[in-house]
Amino acid sequence: MPKVHINGKEIEVAEGTRLIDAFLQNQEEIAHYCYHPGLSVAGVCRLCMVEIEGNPRPQIACNTIVQDGMKVTNKSESIKESVKWVLDFHLINHPLDCPICDQAGECELQEQYMKFGQYDPEMGERKVKKRKVVDLGSKIVLDTERCILCSRCVRFTDEVTKTKELGIFNRGDHAEIGTFEDKPLNNNYAVNTVDICPVGALTSKDFRFKQRVWYLQDKETICPGCSTGCSVKAYYNEKGYFRLKPAFNEDNNGYWMCDEGRALYRHANKEERLLQAQVKADDGSSHMAPGAATKKLAAEIQGLDKQKVAVVVTGQYTNEEYDQLISEWLKPAAIQQVYHWKNKEDEWGDFDGLLLRRDRNPNSKGLQDRLQKASLVNDWSQLEKNLEAGQVDCLVVIGPEIQAYYDDMQDKLKLFQKAKKVIWLSSNPVENLVADYHIPMKTYLEKDGTFVNYSGKEQKIQKMQNIVSQALSLSDFAYLIAGKEIPLTGAAS
Ligand code: SF4
Numbered sequence: 001m002p003k004v005h006i007n008g009k010e011i012e013v014a015e016g017t018r019l020i021d022a023f024l025q026n027q028e029e030i031a032h033y034c035y036h037p038g039l040s041v042a043g044v045c046r047l048c049m050v051e052i053e054g055n056p057r058p059q060i061a062c063n064t065i066v067q068d069g070m071k072v073t074n075k076s077e078s079i080k081e082s083v084k085w086v087l088d089f090h091l092i093n094h095p096l097d098c099p100i101c102d103q104a105g106e107c108e109l110q111e112q113y114m115k116f117g118q119y120d121p122e123m124g125e126r127k128v129k130k131r132k133v134v135d136l137g138s139k140i141v142l143d144t145e146r147c148i149l150c151s152r153c154v155r156f157t158d159e160v161t162k163t164k165e166l167g168i169f170n171r172g173d174h175a176e177i178g179t180f181e182d183k184p185l186n187n188n189y190a191v192n193t194v195d196i197c198p199v200g201a202l203t204s205k206d207f208r209f210k211q212r213v214w215y216l217q218d219k220e221t222i223c224p225g226c227s228t229g230c231s232v233k234a235y236y237n238e239k240g241y242f243r244l245k246p247a248f249n250e251d252n253n254g255y256w257m258c259d260e261g262r263a264l265y266r267h268a269n270k271e272e273r274l275l276q277a278q279v280k281a282d283d284g285s286s287h288m289a290p291g292a293a294t295k296k297l298a299a300e301i302q303g304l305d306k307q308k309v310a311v312v313v314t315g316q317y318t319n320e321e322y323d324q325l326i327s328e329w330l331k332p333a334a335i336q337q338v339y340h341w342k343n344k345e346d347e348w349g350d351f352d353g354l355l356l357r358r359d360r361n362p363n364s365k366g367l368q369d370r371l372q373k374a375s376l377v378n379d380w381s382q383l384e385k386n387l388e389a390g391q392v393d394c395l396v397v398i399g400p401e402i403q404a405y406y407d408d409m410q411d412k413l414k415l416f417q418k419a420k421k422v423i424w425l426s427s428n429p430v431e432n433l434v435a436d437y438h439i440p441m442k443t444y445l446e447k448d449g450t451f452v453n454y455s456g457k458e459q460k461i462q463k464m465q466n467i468v469s470q471a472l473s474l475s476d477f478a479y480l481i482a483g484k485e486i487p488l489t490g491a492a493s
Pocket residue numbers: 146147148149150151152153154177193196197198199201202
């Protein structure tokens with residue numbers, strides 16, 4: 001392993017490490033815009049200047065591989081001066097937009113100016129005006145004035161999605177980012193360009209002007225949008241959830257996530273949620289607290305023939321919840337009729353070549369394993385037969401959290417109507433649902449637990465904040481339906 005001195009400290013790095021990564025891995029600050037570890041090296045911003053002992057001229061650290069014995073610094077006066085004036089060049093034509101720019105608060109231009117710039121500008125020329133609010137498609141807006149031409153977005157569409165929508169057009173101070181022949185930037189990974197844009201040149205239509213980033217906190221979790229299980233960060237405050245961004249996960253998603261997955265914070269917000277349990281009564285339907293409704297249901301189920309109680313489960317809950325469901329309710333109550341409702345069964349293994357998988361459930365594997373261990377695997381056709389024959393007195397549907405991915409939802413609703421009593425569990429209202437009980441559930445952003453992705457990797461989700469405080473986890477439901485109280489601690493919720 002080569003040894004290198006960085007700002008006077010000797011460190012060991014892996015063979016082939018870039019100097020810039022040696023700095024970053026050792027918490028040494030180094031200015032940079034164009035370098036991104038998930039893309040090829042462009043070396044265009046010239047900010048990552050370093051002095052290498054024995055080398056008469058400053059070098060860029062992103063395009064230099066560490067050699068054994070190198071002595072490198074970016075703390076010398078001449079390097080500090082170079083970085084300062086390179087920053088000045090970047091800012092010559094940059095507009096003074098910060099008060100209205102969506103990137104403020106997480107802008108690398110602001111941050112790097114404060115760390116490495118702080119010069120008195122010496123440029124007397126007027127700023128070149130360029131196009132603002134350029135529509136790049138359904139998801140992204142471009143402000144060409146703010147762009148510093150780092151080319152990260154171009155490299156992303158060239159190298160990662162290979163869709164090649166973006167390019168740099170014109171020359172000199174008239175150079176600007178744009179799309180070829182106005183082909184919109186609408187691919188399913190397009191918003192990653194917004195994440196990697198170091199300035200406010202690319203902004204997401206979904207997020208812009210909704211919140212200042214300093215009013216948001218974030219936590220890492222797992223996207224529930226498909227069985228890939230990308231690591232993501234959810235951003236939220238007391239008003240709700242505002243956006244998801246990818247979090248680096250070497251095995252799964254690298255630095256990226258898909259745009260479909262990015263939308264999976266909206267259904268967790270209050271305006272889209274089922275807030276109270278809906279219980280069918282003789283004179284219409286009434287609203288109840290979810291816990292009270294489940295207790296009432298438990299009393300009704302007590303008297304039923306358990307052979308005629310069926311449970312339909314989807315792969316959108318955590319391992320811990322399935323475990324509690326089985327151990328607290330299904331096993332003690334000797335309920336055998338348990339069925340796994342899969343979406344897009346025929347496309348189980350389909351993959352878009354980048355991240356997205358057609359099994360649009362985060363935990364099909366976890367569910368399958370648990371049903372198998374508990375000997376609760378039944379053929380779906382058996383449920384259909386029992387329903388047709390009027391043999392199901394009560395059907396409990398542990399419904400999908402992300403309903404949009406269940407193309408067969410309306411067909412299944414019709415099928416399930418054949419049960420004498422239908423109980424539906426879900427975080428959100430369901431179109432055309434006719435149920436005796438509809439119980440509100442927590443979303444993936446409101447509970448801790450484990451998902452198992454397509455490859456069998458266990459990954460943790462974590463609770464951020466409750467939006468519907470009374471909503472139940474599946475574990476809570478399992479206790480209540482079994483006639484027990486929810487334990488104050490120890491329950492996976
Ligand atoms: S739009 Fe952003 S990512 Fe693209 S070249 Fe300009 S600054 Fe870089």
